[in-house]
Amino acid sequence: MEGPGAPGVPWKRHIVRQLRQRDRTQKALFLELVPAYNRLLEKAELLARISEKLQPEPNDATPATHQGPWEEESEPDSDQVPSPTTLRMKWQEEEEGLRLVCGEMAYQVVEKRAALGALESTLEERQSRLAALEARVAQLQEARAQQTRHLDVQRALNVAQRAAYEGLRAQAGLQEAALRRHEEEARDLLEWLVQRKARAAAERNLRNERHERAKQARMSLELKKAAKRTVSISESPKTVGDGIREMAETVTLAAEPLSLETEAGEKWKRPFSFKKRRGHSVGGAPEQRYQSIPVCVAVQPPTQVQDVLNAHLSEVNAVCFGPNSSLLATGGADRFIHLWNVVGGRLEANQTLEGAGGSITSVDFDPSGSQILAATYNQAAQLWKVGEAQSKETLSGHTDKVTAAKFKLTRHQAVTGSRDRTVKEWDLGRAYCSRTINVLSYCNDVVCGDHVIISGHNDQKIRFWDSRGPCCTQVIPVQGRVTSLNLSHDQLHLLSCSRDNTLKVIDLRVSNIRQVFRADGFKCGSDWTKAVFSPDRSYALAGSWDGALYVWDVDTGKLEGSLRGPHCIQVAERSLGWWLQDTCAWLPFLLLHRAGAEPVWPQCCSCLRRRHEERLRGDKGQWLLEPWKFHPWSRLVQRPSQYLGSSCFRRVD
The missing domain is CATH 2.130.10.10 (YVTN repeat-like/Quinoprotein amine dehydrogenase)
Structure with a gap:
């Protein structure tokens, strides 16, 4: 275990880094100031020593009482020895020069102090910025630590999710295998069902073919019987109050077979299958009721407006x-x-x-x-x-x-x-x-x-x-x-x-x-x-x-x-x-x-319609028959059974 003075302690390393950083940032500011200040101190010390030498001692009242070594040396040439007054004046001049030098140096000291103050303010500003940056670094380090913790949590979650994914993947593989098995079973069942339906359809087609052959034979027999007889209808117009002349018309129609079971054939044949009836017979059977059947014979485009009215308040x-x-x-x-x-x-x-x-x-x-x-x-x-x-x-x-x-x-x-x-x-x-x-x-x-x-x-x-x-x-x-x-x-x-x-x-x-x-x-x-x-x-x-x-x-x-x-x-x-x-x-x-x-x-018809009225009396009312005479170029619709509506037969009670 390392002691407090061990170089490997983190806080010591941090202090050393901070000092080195401070030395790098502040050394340049004092490179000129410190040598100048040292020179001033040296000059001041030199002046202090010179001043001490120039001050006379109290026991030097008379020059004879005290002779220094220079006096002994200057005995042989006493005329060239300067007087004390001369020396004093010389020393005063030197003192004045030194004072001027000291003033200049003092002025320089003042200037340097002002520069030092500016540098100190700059240093304080930079120290404040450094403190802010250090706080920001601390925040970022805290955020980094938080992100590191979040990353660790996410890694743990990813590990759990991966494990769950692997489990789901294995389960999906099992489900897909089961689905393929069920699809194969469904295909087998479908093939079996199709085969069964095909067999049933073949059997049904065989029965229908037999039934159709029997039906065709029966219909052929009925048609042969019906073709051997004819039905004639004597027409006499109804006498009306305006004095219409009586006229007669004979219509010969082949009887239609009554065994047709298709809807279109049944509805198409009914208007033209007329049965001879006794007009005033009491014991006759009740007449057949005809449904409403529209028949489109032919069409041509319209030529003129037939009716105009205001149908709505808007479009x-x-x-x-x-x-x-x-x-x-x-x-x-x-x-x-x-x-x-x-x-x-x-x-x-x-x-x-x-x-x-x-x-x-x-x-x-x-x-x-x-x-x-x-x-x-x-x-x-x-x-x-x-x-x-x-x-x-x-x-x-x-x-x-x-x-x-x-x-x-x-x-x-x-x-x-x-x-x-x-x-x-x-x-x-x-x-x-x-x-x-x-x-x-x-x-x-x-x-x-x-x-x-x-x-x-x-x-x-x-x-x-x-x-x-x-x-x-x-x-x-x-x-x-x-x-x-x-x-x-x-x-x-x-x-x-x-x-x-x-x-x-x-x-x-x-x-x-x-x-x-x-x-x-x-x-x-x-x-x-x-x-x-x-x-x-x-x-x-x-x-x-x-x-x-x-x-x-x-x-x-x-x-x-x-x-x-x-x-x-x-x-x-x-x-x-x-x-x-x-x-x-x-x-x-x-x-x-x-x-x-x-x-x-309206449009122009391509058929010439001629109405004949024939009264067919029955037990419960009258029927008005309205046949037409068609134009040779008239067209008939292919499926008349679709036109359900007005009919050529109208009931009059």
């Missing part, structure tokens, strides 16, 4: 006809939905639906025509029941305005698209969102097929979503932001309108663009511009920015023409609509604009 944003084409719904920026009855090509006010939380952007009827779904600016879609003025349900969940809301093929499901980059499926029975599809771009419009949801987006893409799966099945790029989508009634073609001022027809069977429609002067003026097919998919229509309506022939791809009505503002339209009336080719066209006026454009 009209959306329009939609009901399934039976006798009811029209319009929605606008005034937050109201107006229902209109279509009577003889005119619009008559029916009802006003209230309770919308924002401007209406889209309106749609359900397949039964009993409910209306509307998209609004208040980040929600709302549901009304026809006949009730207030909203029935509010479908909230979007974070931005809802741009489109459409029913699916059932009245209990709906789809909405929004500018929050999501597409949502809704269960209307429970009023909750059953699925949310996140997309990378704004959704401007949606349409629904049997098992597919099609959405048009702001990133110039049309996306297809399988309603039975979670993923996007297909993406079709277009040149321009998609503003609207319209699905043909046969669900085989899709019409899109985009901001590159073109309309595109997409064949959904091969998933490619079949046709592109352009026209000089046609310009898509907004992100909500709508384009529609005619019911028989013969024409495509869209409104331009200047208020004109452009019509293209889908078959030839040529522009049929442009119609310029009362709308002459920049945004020509928000929504378009075709509608069916009395199963003939009446397809008026609605063009909406900012002023709120709503013109209806």
